Amino acid sequence: MIRDHQKMIADKIRTESYRKAIMETVKSGDIVLDLGTGLGILAFFACQAGAQKVYAIEKSRIISVANQICWANRFQDKVTFIKDHSTKVKLPEKVDVIVTEVLGTFALDENILPSIVDARNRFLKLNGTLIPFRIELFLAAIESKAHYSVIEFWDSPLYGINFKPARAEMAKLPHAIRIKESECLSDAVSLKRFNLRTTDGISIDETISFPIKRTGILHGWGGWFEVQLSPEISISTSPAAPETHWKNIFFPSIVPMRVNAGDVINLHIRSVKRDDHTAWWWRLAYTISPYENSIIRLI
């Protein structure tokens, strides 16, 4: 939707960071590939940086607006728009730079990883560059009655009807919210770091430990990401970083639990790839160590 593109372009941290990274990376005469070009802004930045040719791939019909914008800016001889999913596209030549910004709330939401791996393997020159070249995911234990209220909404009868089965559905979903630093019960823990030059894009299946730094109620886990666009330039959606248009992700706990400073919480998290258009999903299972299940404190 064009409204979402407006939010992305209005996000100066995102757009200026990409612009700088493209200006630093793309050299005069380079061939560039923009994966999921949207309104084409990264493709146009590549033209401004001196690219000889840009392939701009986008599966949605927003690409027709990008094409009009391309003509309005007289880049039509440099940019070739291709309306398809990148994994179905064949290019007539290899490229010097692949750039992409198909990053969701928890970075990987739109199955970007397999698309990047496929594009890198088929299209990137041996000494070519990726923007970003690294994606890292972080999680922290969260106390937030406010974010948990969408789950507790269903706890009591409404209009004389028992809605508890809806509660279970809401607790199974990740939610897009904005996390405050003050809501973190633990420091950020790295869930996984993907080096896009080498990764094979396998999905996540990890158990990670959160050392609790203050006593409180554990309502769930908050997630954010950091992307390294060039050696100098990165974007972080951490609650400690300046706000971007991205929200954070919230994986609710099935029940809120009392935790104490010094506890270590273990979370098992797994990504489940659906088809191209569906978000990834995570499943949670947790214990509190060192005492394991025995000290789970239901409140």
Place this chain on the structure above:
Amino acid sequence: MIRDHQKMIADKIRTESYRKAIMETVKSGDIVLDLGTGLGILAFFACQAGAQKVYAIEKSRIISVANQICWANRFQDKVTFIKDHSTKVKLPEKVDVIVTEVLGTFALDENILPSIVDARNRFLKLNGTLIPFRIELFLAAIESKAHYSVIEFWDSPLYGINFKPARAEMAKLPHAIRIKESECLSDAVSLKRFNLRTTDGISIDETISFPIKRTGILHGWGGWFEVQLSPEISISTSPAAPETHWKNIFFPSIVPMRVNAGDVINLHIRSVKRDDHTAWWWRLAYTISPYENSIIRLI
């Protein structure tokens, strides 16, 4: 999505109004059809009102949660859930009451009208009742620099790129916003009233006139609806009525125009049916009478 259902159920004006209308209308032993049942709340209200049998039709997979809620409330012998689009469903008997609340921002967004007409013609007893039995759409001329800012966003170059073609796309889209009474340059004008007992559900193709009551800048037209659920009970999403979970719709003007008290603005509005899952779209063309095009004041 279950999150949308939460907003609807949390909307007390909407839910209490439907509850009262169902309690008034559904008699002991009635057969009821709930079109687009969602989490099943209207079907359960019908059970509470004494219905003997309720057919609850819903095409999305939220119906599995509705079924769990049904069992939790011990209505499983009364409610039959059918996962399909209502126009593809056959029922074993005719019904006394059809109830539906598939109402979008401008009421008809989800193509509800053809579904109601089809269900009425095939399933409703000759003396049966519809909840709602009437839907009326209203429009008013609007001054709102704030709502227009999403269009003007694209007027100036961004990061050295000319994005004007995106402006034209945004001006063609209806936007979901909340209109304030103070933003109205005219009184509300009725666009169309559908009597659901008799309508054949034909689409809208009307030219309507707005007498301007104060001088200002015309940024577009705001739309809302009123549904009559029973002779006594109605819901209005007018900016003058108490706030519900529904927003209003905003049809932007291609250019903002200065209008004076006493001017009469003519708007041509047309609904275009897409497939089942797509919203309706409206196309606008306007003149200012009595001087027609000659006095359009571009600012």
